[in-house]
Amino acid sequence: xxxxxxxxxxxxxxxxxxxxDTGAKWRRRIVYVFLIGYAILMFIPFxxxxxxxxxxxxDSVQLTFIPNPFTTAGWEFAVTQLEPPIQVLFLNSFVxxxxxxxxxxxxxxxxxxxxxxxxxxxxxLLFLVVLATLxxxxxxxLVPVYLLFNGIGFTRGVGQYFGVITVLAISATSIxxxxxxxxxxxxxxxxxxxIDGAGFFTTFVRVMLPLAGPALAAVAILQxxxxxxxxxxxxxxxxxxxxxxxxLGLGFFRTAGGYANNWPPLMxxxxxxxxxxxxxxxxxxxxxxxxxxxxGVKG
Amino acid sequence: xxxxxxxxxQPAGGTPAAASPVTTGSEKRAEMLAxxxxxxVPMLLFLVLNIGSVLYEVFVSLWKWNVRTGPQQFRGIQxxxxxxxxxxxxxxxxxTVYYAVIWVPLTMALGLFLAVIVNQKLRGQAFFRAAYYFPxxxxxxxxTILWIFIMSPEGLFNTVRGAIGINPLFAxxxxxxxxxxxxxxxxxxxxxxxxxxxxxxxxxxxxxxxSLQTISGEVYExxxxxxxxxxxxxxxxxxxxxxxxxxxxxxxxxxGALQLFxxxxxxxxxxxxxxxxxxxxxxYLFNAAVSQANFGYAAxxxxxxxAIIFTATLVQRRLFGSTPSWL
Numbered sequence: 001x002x003x004x005x006x007x008x009x010x011x012x013x014x015x016x017x018x019x020x021d022t023g024a025k026w027r028r029r030i031v032y033v034f035l036i037g038y039a040i041l042m043f044i045p046f047x048x049x050x051x052x053x054x055x056x057x058x059d060s061v062q063l064t065f066i067p068n069p070f071t072t073a074g075w076e077f078a079v080t081q082l083e084p085p086i087q088v089l090f091l092n093s094f095v096x097x098x099x100x101x102x103x104x105x106x107x108x109x110x111x112x113x114x115x116x117x118x119x120x121x122x123x124x125l126l127f128l129v130v131l132a133t134l135x136x137x138x139x140x141x142l143v144p145v146y147l148l149f150n151g152i153g154f155t156r157g158v159g160q161y162f163g164v165i166t167v168l169a170i171s172a173t174s175i176x177x178x179x180x181x182x183x184x185x186x187x188x189x190x191x192x193x194x195i196d197g198a199g200f201f202t203t204f205v206r207v208m209l210p211l212a213g214p215a216l217a218a219v220a221i222l223q224x225x226x227x228x229x230x231x232x233x234x235x236x237x238x239x240x241x242x243x244x245x246x247x248l249g250l251g252f253f254r255t256a257g258g259y260a261n262n263w264p265p266l267m268x269x270x271x272x273x274x275x276x277x278x279x280x281x282x283x284x285x286x287x288x289x290x291x292x293x294x295x296g297v298k299g
Numbered sequence: 300x301x302x303x304x305x306x307x308x309q310p311a312g313g314t315p316a317a318a319s320p321v322t323t324g325s326e327k328r329a330e331m332l333a334x335x336x337x338x339x340v341p342m343l344l345f346l347v348l349n350i351g352s353v354l355y356e357v358f359v360s361l362w363k364w365n366v367r368t369g370p371q372q373f374r375g376i377q378x379x380x381x382x383x384x385x386x387x388x389x390x391x392x393x394x395t396v397y398y399a400v401i402w403v404p405l406t407m408a409l410g411l412f413l414a415v416i417v418n419q420k421l422r423g424q425a426f427f428r429a430a431y432y433f434p435x436x437x438x439x440x441x442x443t444i445l446w447i448f449i450m451s452p453e454g455l456f457n458t459v460r461g462a463i464g465i466n467p468l469f470a471x472x473x474x475x476x477x478x479x480x481x482x483x484x485x486x487x488x489x490x491x492x493x494x495x496x497x498x499x500x501x502x503x504x505x506x507x508x509x510s511l512q513t514i515s516g517e518v519y520e521x522x523x524x525x526x527x528x529x530x531x532x533x534x535x536x537x538x539x540x541x542x543x544x545x546x547x548x549x550x551x552x553x554x555g556a557l558q559l560f561x562x563x564x565x566x567x568x569x570x571x572x573x574x575x576x577x578x579x580x581x582x583y584l585f586n587a588a589v590s591q592a593n594f595g596y597a598a599x600x601x602x603x604x605x606a607i608i609f610t611a612t613l614v615q616r617r618l619f620g621s622t623p624s625w626l
Contacts, residue, residue, distance in 0.1 A: 027529075031416060031419070031421075032421075034416070035416065035417070035421070035423075035427050038413070038430075038431065039426075039427060039430040039431070041497075042430050042431060042433050042434055042497075042501075043430070043433070044455075045434075045442075045445050045446070045449060045455075046433075046437075046445075048445075048449065048455055049445050049448075052448070061453035061454070061458070062458075063455070063458040063459065063462055107340055107341045108341075110337040110338070110340075110341075111337060111338045111341045111342075113337060114333070114334045114335075114337035114338045115338070118330050118331075118333055118334035118337070119327075119330055119331070119334070120330065120331040120334035120335060121331070123334065126338065126342060129342070129345060129346075129350070130341070130342075130345060132350075133345050133349040133350075135554065135608075135612070136349050136350075136352070136353060136605075137554060137557070137558045137604075137608065138558070139558050139560055139581040139584065139585075139601075139604070140352075140353070140356070140601045140604055140605050140608075141348065141349065141352040141353075141356070141601075142584060142585065142588055142597065142601065143356055143359055143584075143588055143594050143597050143598040143601055144351070144352035144353075144355040144356045144359065144598075145348060145352060146366075146588065146594075147355075147359065147364075147366065147594060148347070148348075148352075148355075150366060150367075166344070166348075167348060169344060170340075170341040170344055170345075172345075175341065199329070199333075200329070200330060200333035201333065204337075225436060228438070229437070229438035229439060229440075229441075231438070231439060231440055231560075231561045231564075232560060232561065235564075236585075236589065246438070247438045247439070247440040247441070248440075250438070250440045250441055250444060251440045251444075251564070251565050254444050254447070254565060255565070255568055261451075263448055266444060266448070267445070267448065270441045270444055270445055273437075273438055273440075273441045274437045274438070274441055277436045277437060277438075278436065278437075280436075281429075281433070281436045285429050288432065288436070289428065289429070289432065289505060292432070292502060292505045292506070293505050293506070293508065293509035294509070
């Protein structure tokens with residue numbers, strides 16, 4: 001940019017260019033000040049939760065960024081004293097999030113491939129049905145889904161896990177993202193496979209799936225993160241404390257668990273619940289951003 | 300829709316012996332069967348848990364419904380009459396509409412503003428994008444608890460404003476030095492609005508960014524040649540060209556806003572405390588079903604909520620006057 005601007009500057013009146021330049025320079029500075037300020041605003045609350053988790057209760061309401069005295073009592077409390085134990089909450093969250101991620105990958109890639117590549121009557125209509133489900137909010141389905149699941153035992157015992165996994169098993173977003181990705185893959189490769197005598201399933205598993213890595217990664221990450229954080233369905237369906245996930249435990253400790261204003265352990269559990277998705281975000285940031293962006297661009 | 304035509308069209312650059320249009324009947328049938336086999340499980344789940352749910356909900360709403368034994372007594376529109384006569388329900392509607400009216404434009408404006416700024420050539424562009432999306436990755440429950448802590452009487456927000464000496468300003472607005480932002484019915488809902496604007500602005504930024512990047516640079520070069528100012532360029536070029544994005548973001552935002560639940564539940568409990576300030580329509584529905592086991596009545600709330608969302612979406616479509624291809 002600067003190399004292109006240089007010759008033009010010689011011909012222009014020097015004063016005018018100069019004034020324009022400083023104006024642009026100042027605007028740039030203001031932009032950076034805003035950018036950095038807003039970024040700080042994004043990080044302060046989390047930083048504050050980490051700081052608070054190492055404080056004592058009286059110290060937790062002081063405006064000091066270095067805990068005085070520094071204590072891990074909050075963490076010890078969070079790890080040993082909570083009921084249900086935080087380890088159980090972690091395990092439940094992990095099992096449910098992994099299962100939901102898996103079902104979305106399997107069902108989403110199969111349906112995505114069919115909608116992108118195979119010809120069958122009613123395809124467009126059925127795809128519209130898939131997209132229409134995005135307009136039906138989860139909360140609206142509370143009564144019918146609960147009654148149905150109650151009837152088939154998905155609200156009792158281990159069935160509660162199956163209830164949550166079933167209702168989250170496939171999202172229209174997963175199908176949509178994978179379909180868009182399959183559409184962008186050139187057809188030549190499939191043609192080659194077809195000439196070699198491969199059927200639709202072989203083509204799908206051997207040719208298309210290996211090429212869909214980035215889209216599968218985006219779906220996996222979005223689903224894992226979304227399920228890890230999900231609150232509504234687990235709250236409705238996981239009746240037994242032993243089956244609770246982290247958000248349920250956290251909400252309970254805050255509201256009914258009697259730790260309402262015991263900030264250091266509460267902040268320690270907030271940090272603990274956030275760490276897994278934070279690690280995912282740091283390592284796979286690109287997929288988060290691309291997945292969200294792609295679901296925002298219409299087909 | 301473009302996908303449909305390209306999928307049924309001829310495969311590009313295949314073998315010269317493109318005699319494939321003469322596919323045999325059995326090949327066609329095999330493709331059809333494979334197609335149905337691959338979509339059958341998700342379609343069944345959607346049909347039962349989404350489409351079927353809505354119909355079932357309408358049916359249940361006409362009954363006094365027992366969770367164990369099913370329909371107990373036919374009520375007709377009685378559930379709806381009771382619902383419309385309940386002041387707390389109207390309070391919930393009022394809160395939800397207020398939330399949507401303030402939160403949707405606020406968060407859209409923030410997201411658009413951030414997107415336009417980080418779409419420029421900047422040092423650390425990737426970092427800023429990642430930073431602004433960051434609050435959206437954490438669980439709503441964790442974030443709400445953190446927010447309750449920060450906005451509590453002795454929390455970070457109150458101590459910081461005391462420390463930098465802007466308390467006279469707050470005093471003039473009628474807030475004491477240790478205002479309980481989330482526990483005071485005057486400020487509870489607005490505090491949740493600010494929380495959710497903060498967590499969601501990054502998501503809307505990403506939506507807008509994806510759309511901004513489809514605008515060709517030539518348009519801007521032409522504008523620059525004509526001597527258009529930064530504001531003129533934004534006002535006359537960027538903003539109108541983003542119309543499909545406005546529509547998409549507004550729809551997603553509105554549907555999300557009318558479903559407000561997690562934050563209200565964590566901050567105000569099932570009762571939407573303080574004094575129903577955080578009672579939302581979905582919280583009301585949850586209460587009716589889970590706390591009172593009144594499933595027929597809860598179903599009626601669901602049907603009304605669906606009507607509200609449906610109407611709001613239609614109004615919005617009229618307002619924007621354009622429809623994205625997938626709707």
